[in-house]
Amino acid sequence: xxxxxxxxxxxLSPRTKVVALGRPERTAGAxxxxxxxxxxxxxxxxxxxxxxxxxxxxxxxxxxxxELEGGRALLFSSGMAAVHAALSLVPAGxxxxxxxxxxxxxxxxxxxxxQEGRLSVRWVDVTDTDATVAALPGADLLWLESPSNPLLExxxxxxxxxxxxxxxxxxxxxxxxxxxxxxxxLEDGVDVVVHSATKYLAGHSxxxxxxxxxxxxxxxxGLHTRLARQRTxxxxxxxxxxxxxALRGLRTLSLRLERACANAADLAERLRSHPRISRxxxxxxxxxxxxxxxxxxxxxEAAEALTTGTRVWSPSTSLGGVESQLERxxxxxxxxxxxxxxxxxxxxxxxxxxxxxxxxxxxxxALA
Ligand SMILES: *Cc1c(COP(=O)(O)O)cnc(C)c1O
Numbered sequence: 001x002x003x004x005x006x007x008x009x010x011x012l013s014p015r016t017k018v019v020a021l022g023r024p025e026r027t028a029g030a031x032x033x034x035x036x037x038x039x040x041x042x043x044x045x046x047x048x049x050x051x052x053x054x055x056x057x058x059x060x061x062x063x064x065x066x067e068l069e070g071g072r073a074l075l076f077s078s079g080m081a082a083v084h085a086a087l088s089l090v091p092a093g094x095x096x097x098x099x100x101x102x103x104x105x106x107x108x109x110x111x112x113x114x115q116e117g118r119l120s121v122r123w124v125d126v127t128d129t130d131a132t133v134a135a136l137p138g139a140d141l142l143w144l145e146s147p148s149n150p151l152l153e154x155x156x157x158x159x160x161x162x163x164x165x166x167x168x169x170x171x172x173x174x175x176x177x178x179x180x181x182x183x184x185x186l187e188d189g190v191d192v193v194v195h196s197a198t199k200y201l202a203g204h205s206x207x208x209x210x211x212x213x214x215x216x217x218x219x220x221x222g223l224h225t226r227l228a229r230q231r232t233x234x235x236x237x238x239x240x241x242x243x244x245x246a247l248r249g250l251r252t253l254s255l256r257l258e259r260a261c262a263n264a265a266d267l268a269e270r271l272r273s274h275p276r277i278s279r280x281x282x283x284x285x286x287x288x289x290x291x292x293x294x295x296x297x298x299x300x301e302a303a304e305a306l307t308t309g310t311r312v313w314s315p316s317t318s319l320g321g322v323e324s325q326l327e328r329x330x331x332x333x334x335x336x337x338x339x340x341x342x343x344x345x346x347x348x349x350x351x352x353x354x355x356x357x358x359x360x361x362x363x364x365x366a367l368a
Contacts, residue, residue: 014068014181015254021067022060022247029306034060036244039107053232057240061247062211064363065201068180072224074231075243079176079196080105081236082210086172086192087113087141088230089223094119094140099126101153101338102145103174103196108334112141126155133160136167143334144172144190147181149319150290150329150345151338152281156189167190176200176287178318181257186215196295199320200251200287203256256322256350263356264348270357276302276364278342288319289346290329295367299342302367303328308346309363312355319347324356 009020013081024030040051058075066073076082083106098110100123113119122135126144128341131156136142140255142164161171173185176196178220185193196202197209212227214220237304238246268282268328278299279292295302307315307328313324326349329335349357 009067015070015168018064019065020179020248022250024060028181029206034247035245036240038240048177052235052237052239055237055243057211057241057243058145061243064182064247065195065197065211065215065248069175070180070183070184070186071193071215071220073213074224074227075197075238075246076231077159077211077238078208079194079198080109081231081234082194082196082212083109083174084199085089085212085227085230085234085236086194087119087232088234089170089192090140092118095122095138096120096143097124097135097169097208098137098143099145099153099155100150101148101151101336102143102334103149103176104332104334106143106174107336116341126160129156131265132339133163136164136269139164139167139169140226142169142171143174145173145177147177147283147286149177150288150343151349152177152283152286152288152290154363155282156181156216157190157309159164159187160187161185168191177288179255179257182285186213188219191215191256192218192227197246197317200253201320202246203253203321204245204249205248205321205325207245207320209238209246211243216295228256236298257287259350260306261285263287263350263353264346266353266355267346270358271311274361274364276306276367280300281343287348289348290339291344291346293342293344293367295342300328300330303344305341305367306360306363309366311360312351312359313346313363319345321347322350324349333349 037057062073110121114121124132124135144155164171170191172192173190173192179200193213195211214223264287272280278294281290293303312325331343
């Protein structure tokens with residue numbers, strides 16, 4: 001499906017782009033929104049042959065996210081499918097430099113690939129730029145996540161990308177926590193951006209989807225072709241209904257994020273002075289706040305009690321939806337040991353901040 005109008009959006013603010021991009025061509029009688037195309041195949045001799053290769057319902061969402069990130073996007077069935085497509089760029093027996101603390105699906109995938117002898121991994125503290133640069137020579141890929149899940153650590157994306165390229169190393173940035181409204185890694189020269197669109201992009205905790213985005217350069221288009229081939233042959237494709245829901249969710253990304261970020265900044269401040277909180281991790285932007293809860297022993301029980309003691313916040317894994325959620329991350333098997341056992345990750349939603357604070361404060365005050 002062609003969207004010739006999208007080129008005309010280059011000068012608009014991202015806040016307008018999330019609303020305007022990925023619309024059908026503006027002709028008399030056309031629908032404002034794209035249709036959902038439920039099909040497995042197409043009449044032969046057209047632009048698409050089979051629906052594992054492409055579906056016109058993916059295109060508007062891919063074009064919108066691609067334009068927001070400043071590149072070309074490919075939709076996958078989940079964030080992890082996009083992660084695995086990006087990791088497929090590493091040759092067999094290659095070396096990946098990766099953060100010791102990152103999304104557990106990535107850490108577990110790399111750990112198992114290493115145990116099975118498919119890759120070697122150099123685990124680094126990506127907040128230490130010098131140590132990360134020192135690990136680059138001979139590496140095929142540098143994996144970054146910034147802010148990281150759930151420690152909210154920041155990597156110097158532009159310095160690390162420059163050093164990686166000097167070493168001949170590809171750079172992937174998982175931009176799930178920031179979204180293209182807060183950070184555009186392709187502008188720093190990053191080779192592949194990955195997203196769990198399950199989180200902020202779709203934003204309503206109702207779909208699982210992922211994306212890769214690559215630059216619109218000769219090098220970037222080469223990567224796009226390899227990633228698209230990986231998607232077609234690996235078969236990790238999105239359902240058309242999920243793709244449509246994600247585009248619908250994207251329309252309010254700017255509004256949702258504005259409110260969620262303001263709420264998070266406010267709550268981070270208030271949480272700092274609660275006697276049951278020993279540490280607040282919040283990088284100063286974004287809508288995720290991680291806290292460490294004090295209690296008997298290592299604080300595990302107190303942290304668990306906080307997550308089940310709230311009424312508005314829902315005790316559930318995942319993040320980036322309109323609804324506030326909280327979770328003690330070490331409940332998850334495979335969560336890196338660098339994550340404290342008493343750490344609770346708060347995904348701050350768009351509710352009234354006073355309700356969110358009252359609910360949290362009551363649950364914290366109720367800890368024996
Ligand atoms: C959730 C998440 C993923 C995995 O995405 P899914 O859509 O659950 O497959 C990858 N990276 C980060 C940072 C995440 O938060």
